[in-house]
Amino acid sequence: MKILIASSEVHPYSKSGGLADMVGALAKTLGRAGHEVGLVTPLYSGILEKYPNLVQTDIGLALPLGARRVQAEVWSLQPSPGLTVYFIKQPEFYFRPSLYTEGGVDYADNSQRFIYFSKCVAHLARHLPWKPEIVHVHDWQTGLVPVFILHERLTEGWGTSPRTVYTIHNLAYQGNFPGADYPLTNLPLDYYNYHGLEFYAHLNCMKAGIVYSDAITTVSPRYAREIMTGTHGCGLDAVLRHRQEVLYGILNGVDYEEWNTQTNPHLKHSYTAAALEGKAIDKAELQKEYGLPVDSNVPLFGNITRLAEQKGVDIQLGALEEMLAANIQFVLLGSGSSDYESAYVKLAKRYPEKVAVRIGFDQGLSHRIEAGSDFFLMPSRYEPCGLNQMYSLRYGTIPIVRMTGGLDDSVVDISEDADHANGIKFEEFSVRALAKAIRKAMVIYQDADILRHYRENGMQADFSWDRTAEEYRIVYEEVLNR
Ligand code: ADP
Numbered sequence: 001m002k003i004l005i006a007s008s009e010v011h012p013y014s015k016s017g018g019l020a021d022m023v024g025a026l027a028k029t030l031g032r033a034g035h036e037v038g039l040v041t042p043l044y045s046g047i048l049e050k051y052p053n054l055v056q057t058d059i060g061l062a063l064p065l066g067a068r069r070v071q072a073e074v075w076s077l078q079p080s081p082g083l084t085v086y087f088i089k090q091p092e093f094y095f096r097p098s099l100y101t102e103g104g105v106d107y108a109d110n111s112q113r114f115i116y117f118s119k120c121v122a123h124l125a126r127h128l129p130w131k132p133e134i135v136h137v138h139d140w141q142t143g144l145v146p147v148f149i150l151h152e153r154l155t156e157g158w159g160t161s162p163r164t165v166y167t168i169h170n171l172a173y174q175g176n177f178p179g180a181d182y183p184l185t186n187l188p189l190d191y192y193n194y195h196g197l198e199f200y201a202h203l204n205c206m207k208a209g210i211v212y213s214d215a216i217t218t219v220s221p222r223y224a225r226e227i228m229t230g231t232h233g234c235g236l237d238a239v240l241r242h243r244q245e246v247l248y249g250i251l252n253g254v255d256y257e258e259w260n261t262q263t264n265p266h267l268k269h270s271y272t273a274a275a276l277e278g279k280a281i282d283k284a285e286l287q288k289e290y291g292l293p294v295d296s297n298v299p300l301f302g303n304i305t306r307l308a309e310q311k312g313v314d315i316q317l318g319a320l321e322e323m324l325a326a327n328i329q330f331v332l333l334g335s336g337s338s339d340y341e342s343a344y345v346k347l348a349k350r351y352p353e354k355v356a357v358r359i360g361f362d363q364g365l366s367h368r369i370e371a372g373s374d375f376f377l378m379p380s381r382y383e384p385c386g387l388n389q390m391y392s393l394r395y396g397t398i399p400i401v402r403m404t405g406g407l408d409d410s411v412v413d414i415s416e417d418a419d420h421a422n423g424i425k426f427e428e429f430s431v432r433a434l435a436k437a438i439r440k441a442m443v444i445y446q447d448a449d450i451l452r453h454y455r456e457n458g459m460q461a462d463f464s465w466d467r468t469a470e471e472y473r474i475v476y477e478e479v480l481n482r
Pocket of ligand 1: 016017304305306334335385387388
């Protein structure tokens with residue numbers, strides 16, 4: 001199959017969260033499976049310097065953006081079999097200190113930046129010589145691609161235009177811009193209404209993806225059901241219910257080439273389920289790195305997260321306040337809202353022997369936290385898929401998760417299946433429920449046999465990408481045969 005994927009972030013070139021990991025791994029896996037895969041992404045600052053093998057293609061772009069015509073270059077790289085990555089080089093839009101925000105505030109021209117990017121994707125879909133059959137786009141930043149392709153098919157006789165698949169990684173971020181930005185699309189007003197991409201007098205890029213794609217997927221089966229309800233639908237539940245026959249929930253996979261405990265350049269000591277000594281040393285190293293007392297008897301809880309309301313970092317603060325009288329340690333790596341950042345920094349100052357916090361984004365440290373912690377906290381309000389709980393399982397670190405979205409789909413609680421239990425789940429979104437889950441963890445920690453049982457089950461759980469990519473292939477085939 002010939003598949004063109006597009007995303008505003010792709011690991012290892014750019015990343016703000018799980019979207020980058022997912023798209024990078026999907027593209028790589030499909031390419032290795034023998035498909036012809038292209039992947040389009042913006043060329044952000046620093047990528048050219050880090051990947052000197054990038055070459056400029058002879059594709060030049062000069063596309064309308066409202067009243068302007070904006071030029072860009074296309075650079076490319078072939079990082080693995082079957083995969084070509086196309087980078088859109090447009091310095092005015094993409095050479096910025098961060099991907100989407102500055103000082104916690106969205107760039108004022110994000111509508112221009114990503115409407116333009118979506119136009120580049122639609123253009124490549126049409127003009128790449130290898131003629132993609134499927135165009136698979138992700139989240140609001142590329143939500144307009146299906147409507148651009150549809151419009152060109154209808155007006156410009158693009159006979160065999162590709163089928164489109166749209167994946168929702170987080171329904172809460174919709175790319176909802178003032179209606180005054182609609183002319184940037186250069187589409188006629190026919191699409192700007194209740195049935196199209198208009199949403200309460202705004203241009204809603206997420207809604208465009210949902211309405212105009214041939215199939216919609218999201219990143220776990222449970223989240224697929226949740227987003228069709230008023231509670232989790234973020235105002236788009238009715239639109240999603242309307243398209244439920246082509247809505248699929250596919251759990252993300254894990255790139256075990258990167259996220260493993262045996263051949264991992266970020267870990268000083270490797271380990272396996274059968275020989276866990278290395279994990280104990282990684283824990284001591286982590287305690288040292290964070291300036292906490294090195295003590296193998298204290299259960300160490302870790303968390304790597306965007307400090308955003310979604311992640312339940314508020315109830316986590318409350319539950320820690322309640323539990324810190326006990327003999328536990330907690331390490332955090334995260335960044336985001338300045339209120340949460342300072343609340344966690346304050347907590348660490350009050351409990352210097354028990355709590356340590358790093359504000360920032362650090363890929364290497366995230367591996368060391370996964371390896372060195374005994375338990376991993378994910379008390380999310382909602383979680384489309386979540387990757388860290390799956391990384392934790394593979395690292396023999398027991399995830400403590402709220403029963404929502406992909407967290408519920410990927411972790412097994414003792415109440416569901418004692419033989420295969422690999423984590424702790426709680427349902428109510430409250431300080432009390434999370435504190436109770438932490439207490440359960442402390443009980444497990446005291447019993448070496450039970451602890452080993454959980455760890456072994458976790459390390460055996462298999463979320464490899466081959467299975468996930470195969471589920472996407474089935475969706476592609478379905479839309480091609482429709
Ligand atoms: P989301 O995409 O909602 O942020 P996911 O759990 O799907 O959440 O993916 C988060 C990804 O980003 C994981 O790979 C996680 O390790 C990584 N991550 C989040 N915050 C940081 C950070 N501060 N430093 C390093 N990695 C981070």
